[in-house]
Every structure is written in structure tokens, then in C-alpha cells.
Amino acid sequence: xxxxNNDTALQERIQQEIDFDKLNDFCDHLTEAIQEIFxxxxxxxxxxxxxxxxxxIAEKITRRQYGTEQNPKKLQDLVGIRVVLYYYDxxxxxxxxxxxxxQMIDEWSRTNRTANEFKATKINGVFRFPSEYFxxxxxxxxxxxxxxxxxxxxxxxFFEGWHEIEHDMRYKSLLSDEQFWKGSExxxxxxxxxxxxxxxxxxxxxxxxDQLSYNHYKNGNWELMLKSKFRIRIDDxxxxxxxxxxxFDREHETALQFLECSRKDxxxxxxxxxxxxxxxxxxxxxxNNCFIHNEELEAIFTKLPEIREERNYQKTVFQRLDxxxxxxxxxxxxxxxxxxxxxxxxxxxxxxxxxxxxxxxSVFEDMPATLCSYRNxxxxxxxxxxxxxxxxxxxxxxDYIDSKSIGTLWHIHSYITQLEDRKLHFYHMTSRxxxxxxxxxxxxxxxxxxxxxxxxxxxxxxxxxxTKARFIVTENDxxxxxxxxxxxxxxxxxxxxxxxQKENSDEQGKESFxxxxxxxxxxxxVRLAKVTxxxxxIYMLDQERISDFAERxxxxxxxxxxxxxxxxxxxxxLPMEVYTQEMICAADFDFNHSVFxxxxxxxxxxxxxxxxxxxxxxxxx
Numbered sequence: 378x379x380x381x382n383n384d385t386a387l388q389e390r391i392q393q394e395i396d397f398d399k400l401n402d403f404c405d406h407l408t409e410a411i412q413e414i415f416x417x418x419x420x421x422x423x424x425x426x427x428x429x430x431x432x433x434i435a436e437k438i439t440r441r442q443y444g445t446e447q448n449p450k451k452l453q454d455l456v457g458i459r460v461v462l463y464y465y466d467x468x469x470x471x472x473x474x475x476x477x478x479x480q481m482i483d484e485w486s487r488t489n490r491t492a493n494e495f496k497a498t499k500i501n502g503v504f505r506f507p508s509e510y511f512x513x514x515x516x517x518x519x520x521x522x523x524x525x526x527x528x529x530x531x532x533x534x535f536f537e538g539w540h541e542i543e544h545d546m547r548y549k550s551l552l553s554d555e556q557f558w559k560g561s562e563x564x565x566x567x568x569x570x571x572x573x574x575x576x577x578x579x580x581x582x583x584x585x586x587d588q589l590s591y592n593h594y595k596n597g598n599w600e601l602m603l604k605s606k607f608r609i610r611i612d613d614x615x616x617x618x619x620x621x622x623x624x625f626d627r628e629h630e631t632a633l634q635f636l637e638c639s640r641k642d643x644x645x646x647x648x649x650x651x652x653x654x655x656x657x658x659x660x661x662x663x664x665n666n667c668f669i670h671n672e673e674l675e676a677i678f679t680k681l682p683e684i685r686e687e688r689n690y691q692k693t694v695f696q697r698l699d700x701x702x703x704x705x706x707x708x709x710x711x712x713x714x715x716x717x718x719x720x721x722x723x724x725x726x727x728x729x730x731x732x733x734x735x736x737x738x739s740v741f742e743d744m745p746a747t748l749c750s751y752r753n754x755x756x757x758x759x760x761x762x763x764x765x766x767x768x769x770x771x772x773x774x775x776d777y778i779d780s781k782s783i784g785t786l787w788h789i790h791s792y793i794t795q796l797e798d799r800k801l802h803f804y805h806m807t808s809r810x811x812x813x814x815x816x817x818x819x820x821x822x823x824x825x826x827x828x829x830x831x832x833x834x835x836x837x838x839x840x841x842x843x844t845k846a847r848f849i850v851t852e853n854d855x856x857x858x859x860x861x862x863x864x865x866x867x868x869x870x871x872x873x874x875x876x877x878q879k880e881n882s883d884e885q886g887k888e889s890f891x892x893x894x895x896x897x898x899x900x901x902x903v904r905l906a907k908v909t910x911x912x913x914x915i916y917m918l919d920q921e922r923i924s925d926f927a928e929r930x931x932x933x934x935x936x937x938x939x940x941x942x943x944x945x946x947x948x949x950x951l952p953m954e955v956y957t958q959e960m961i962c963a964a965d966f967d968f969n970h971s972v973f974x975x976x977x978x979x980x981x982x983x984x985x986x987x988x989x990x991x992x993x994x995x996x997x998x
Contacts, residue, residue: 387435394519397428404428404456406510407527411458414478415471418644419609419655421463429455444522453503454528461537464608465579468500468531470641475529479504482526499540500531535575594636599625600657607640607660615656620677631671638664698786698810702996703822706912708868710801711835718769722801725793725834726771730762732826733773769795786810803836821992827911836911838869844910846902848893849918855925858916865947870994871914872987874902875923877939877958899939899961900984909991949998
């Protein structure tokens, strides 16, 4: 119990002292910088990064006893960057790049092994946080035993999968390696065979491409010779200039000089350039200028001004952003005779104001705690509240830039005000502007204050909206239901779920509500209402009302049990949509997240479809 309390206290201290949001931003900047350097070298690689989690930091500090008399050292891998390389000989190249770019701490940590031993190849190095990027952190440094350093780990692509297995099955194991394999020594031997094959694959791949480059040299395939020899990302549209190819065709000895050049030397020269466009002509030009000095080639390059060492930048063309509505609602508020309009107005306005303050007080630190007029703007943010209690009018407008998605702007506009009908009306719209190159996958954003507003004040669309489904049992219930559907002033769709059979059951595992077993409905309306009940009406009809329903809406009574019907608002001039039980049971997902769930997948799939239909209707009308 004492150890558990100590662990919890350490985790709380870590959370208080370290600003993880800003540390993640720093990690992103650092990763992008390293990625750009390696990309400019033409190397084939993948890069991954992470900021150590609170739990992982606490566990490692405790396990290694950092900052104690036994171990005065500090944790050094708060930020970790892993670079996965395609070729084994890139390990030394990337090690040199990192040493030349950042301030290194200590020496590289490498896999130690004897001639008869096989281990996964990896190289680890620790470097200081560059002040250029860490200055973005903007917080006093912590007093925890944690260095402001980051760890870089290089692996080859063959060993990447193996490292993941080793990390979970051996590194994080509480057993020693001898205990881990005790009684299964023959399996440990087989593991060494696996590792030996991985190491052989690393070595063989480089040898294979070296031999391939020589074969292309013998066959006079000069572009393929350079591609397989230097193994860098060359522009797919690149071609060798005909005069260079002709020279190589005449003088094979000159082509052989390029084949014998060092790959590491070429990459060093590429790193000296500013945003080089990697192509065959540039490779020949750099190697000739630095190492070969063939005068005929120099003369060719003199005549070819189009062979440049930098990318041809195009003029920036600005384009308009694409706008999309992500949530829209415009309805009267419920007015109870026991409450004054003034109190309902203040309740509603306070709900909106408190929601905005909770979200944006960290940006606008001077935002008042109580409802009032307020306006302010900062880079990337603008907020405006207009509170006029004498006119029963409150308006809220917020614009802000998305911190995660490049070039994306968000807009929120809400108001509560008394209109000519003397009723309080609520309006809300959330919209987004994005560059058209970015995926326009729609994001439905229902404001979180809407449930509060509905519960504490009430939203009306002829009938009061609710996150609870309404059951139509009596004839009077059905008359009210029918009147709602026929009312031309209705703004939101109505979904009617018809019971398939009358069966009350108390068996365990069956969800019941209002005396009904939800299995007697093809679609679970209780769950549907929780999601869409504030922008659509959800009704569940008892089996005894099905004949009334079929008669009033001119439906085939035989197809109605278990069916789902949608009534769109009158101004949309759309007919009622009917989905029979057979159609619902045939529903499935394009992408089935519940593939291994032992539940009614067709019900989930069709309910998901209904939700999406209601969302689409909300943002389109």
C-alpha cells in the first residue's frame, strides 16, 4: 500500500511539474527538423517519436532510483525518437549526421556481441534539447531527476519488428533472461538462429545492391547503376542527360569511376545543399566536382544551366478555404408558466457563457467569471459576448485556429433572444474553414452545452426535445404523435420505431425501458435517442398502435411490425421513408468495428445509419 501511495504521489508530481502539451509540441518540432535533415540526404527511412508517459516516467525513476545517493544520474529519454533505416550501412551515416547536428551527451550505446553471439542491432545516442526549439516550452524547468535531453535510436528495417517483440517479451519482463528461457534452452537457441538470419538479411541486402549496380555497369544501364549503387530517393521523373549517357557509352572507365565512389561521400555533399532536387544529373555533377574532375563532364555542365542544385520553387498561389457547417440548430426555448422569461433567459445565457469560459479561459485569462458583455482577440483567437438583459438578448461569437490541423479555422455563433412572438429563441452554428487539399471528411460537432440547455431550460420543436425515447401506447399518445408529424411548423425529423412483438421479459441480459424489452424492437430507440434526441424526435410505437399507424399514413400493415419510418420536416417536401424489418436485418457496416462482438450487428449497423442520416440532415438544412 505504501509503495502504491508513493507511485501515485510521484505521478501527481510529474503531472504538476511538466507541461505535457507544450512538451509534445516541442517533440513534434524536433522530429520534423530531424526528418527534414534526413530527407535532404536522400536516405530511405521512417521516423517515430514520443514523449514518455507519466506512468512510464514514474516507473523508470523508481526502478532506476534516479536522483538518489545510489544513482545520482537523471532520466535521459523523456523525449524519444526512433529512426528506422532501410540499409545497414546507413547506421554509421546517420550517426555522423546526428553528431554534427546536435550536442551529444556521452558516447553512442551500441549492441555488444561476441563472434559467436547474435543480438538485435541498434544504436542509441543522447543529445541536449536544442534551445531553438525548447524555448517554445515556456515553463520553468522541473525539479524532477529528468535531464533536458532526448534519445535517438537507430534500427534497420529488418530488426524493427524484432525490437517490438523483444521490448515487451524480454525488456519489460520481471524475470532475468536465464529464468525467461529456463527449461526451454533449445528455443533460446532457435531464437539466436532468427537473429542470425535478420543480421544476414541486413548484410545481404547491401551486398545484393552492390552486385546489382556492377551488373548494370557491365550492361551500360547508367541510371540503374547509380540508383542501385547509391540507394537514395531519386526523383521518379529524373533522367540522365543524353550527353552524359553518351560519354559513359564511349568511356566505360569514366563510368566505372562513378561506380567506385563512396556512398557516404555523396550523401555528405547532398547535405551541403539547400533543398536539393535529387536527380541523376546532380549526382554526376557533385561527384565529378568533388572527386573525379572529368573535364569533358565539366564542359557539359557548363552548357547546361538547367542542371541546378536546388529545387525550382513555384510561385505561391493563394486559394480560398472551403467552408462546412458541422452543427446547426434554431429552435424556441421551452417556457414554463412557473418561471419568468427573465430567469429562463439568464439560465440559458449562463449555460453558454460558462461553457465558453471553460473552453477558452486558458487563452483569455481576463475573461470574467460571471455573465456579462466581453470581447477580446489574440493571435489565432477572437471572442465576443454581447449581454443585454433588458432586451433579453445574448450573443456569443468565437473564432479560433485549429492547433492540430494546418490552415483550419473554427467558428462558433450562438444566441438566445426574444423575438416578435414574445418567445425566447435559441440559435447555434459550428462551422469550419479548411484548405481544399485537406481531406474534407465531415466532423459532426454537437456542442456539449446542449444537454445542459435542454435539461435546465428546454428545447422545443412543437414538442419538447429529449434524449429519452417516447413510447406511444394509448390512443391519446398516438393523436399527439400524429399532430406533431402533420404540423407544418415542425423543423426536425421524426423517427418512428414500430414494435415487432409484444413480449415483456425479465430475463437477464435483456435491456428494458418503460416496461418494454428492447429486443421487441428491431432498433434500440433508447440508445438512438441518447445520441440524436436533441436534433430529431424519437418515438417507439406499441404493437397495438401499428394498425392505426398503417391506416393514418397509408402503409401496408403487414410490413409495419418491426419497421422504422422517417418523417422529414414539411419544408423539405420529402416523402416518408419506410424501412421494413427485413431491410433492417440485412444492414451491415462498410467497416465493422464490432466484428467480434457476439451481438446483433445488423441492429448496430442500421442504428449507425440512422444517426448518420440525422447528422447529415442537421448540417444540410
